[in-house]
Amino acid sequence: MDAVISIIIPAYNEEERIQTTIEDLCKNFTKKSYEIIVSAEDSTDETSNIVKKLMKKNKHIKLLNSNKTIRLGKGKSLQRGFEKSTGKIIVFADADLSANAKELKKLISFLNKYDVAIGSRAVKGSKVKATQIRKFLGRGFIFGVNLLLNLNIKDTQCGYKAFKRDVLNNVFHKVISSGWEFDVELLWKIKKAKYTIIEVPINWIHKDKAKLKAIDIFNMGWGVLKIKWRS
Numbered sequence: 001m002d003a004v005i006s007i008i009i010p011a012y013n014e015e016e017r018i019q020t021t022i023e024d025l026c027k028n029f030t031k032k033s034y035e036i037i038v039s040a041e042d043s044t045d046e047t048s049n050i051v052k053k054l055m056k057k058n059k060h061i062k063l064l065n066s067n068k069t070i071r072l073g074k075g076k077s078l079q080r081g082f083e084k085s086t087g088k089i090i091v092f093a094d095a096d097l098s099a100n101a102k103e104l105k106k107l108i109s110f111l112n113k114y115d116v117a118i119g120s121r122a123v124k125g126s127k128v129k130a131t132q133i134r135k136f137l138g139r140g141f142i143f144g145v146n147l148l149l150n151l152n153i154k155d156t157q158c159g160y161k162a163f164k165r166d167v168l169n170n171v172f173h174k175v176i177s178s179g180w181e182f183d184v185e186l187l188w189k190i191k192k193a194k195y196t197i198i199e200v201p202i203n204w205i206h207k208d209k210a211k212l213k214a215i216d217i218f219n220m221g222w223g224v225l226k227i228k229w230r231s
Helices: 018-028 047-057 074-084 101-112 132-149 165-174 182-192 214-230
Strands: 005-011 034-040 061-065 089-092 116-120 127-129 161-164 197-201 203-205
Touching (some): 005 018, 018 034, 018 047, 018 101, 034 074, 061 074, 074 182, 089 165, 101 116, 101 197, 116 182, 132 182, 165 182, 182 197, 182 214
Parallel strands (some): 127 203
Antiparallel strands (some): 089 161
8 A cells, every 4th residue: 555655764874872762663553554664774783673663563664775886876776765765745854864754744744835945944933053154154055055056045954854656756766866965856847847846844853863064065066066057
């Protein structure tokens, strides 16, 4: 039976957090027809084995494993998950659970009026715990994105997003980016296709093990320039 909600989680070496994340999602979506698709790259830790154990206890959990030695990137991982999904509503979630499952349910509720609902750490009502340098670099990146693409979105990079399936059916195959800039290109293509997007304030705690560096912002900016040049 097809799911109503498909939750797609890109994962690479997430053995420390993936079980907690999946269990929180399962607990909060028990009254819905749902599926959780973990799109795992060729991890070197126990990520895939942990998901396989959880699958034995819950038929709603699915695992996609990449056998490629080259990293696919976030964009390609999410695209693989979408291609295997069955839900009328598609939700992107981070493996680190920086925002809990209740925040995802809040996003979904906005799809009654909008085509896309994205979690935003930059709109009024959001609550964010992150380092000042991360906030500063993030604001600089968004300023550049809006200057170049006229996107008019305050937070493109939050990993929590909800879509009506038709939106991704019509747009996803047009997205080329797979790295940090993937979110920007996806939202840009969605906006160009005249779909409606709302930014929803989110409660978010930075849990990513990687530290955002100035070079990361530079690479993201370079990716956005390439998006602009391809248009």
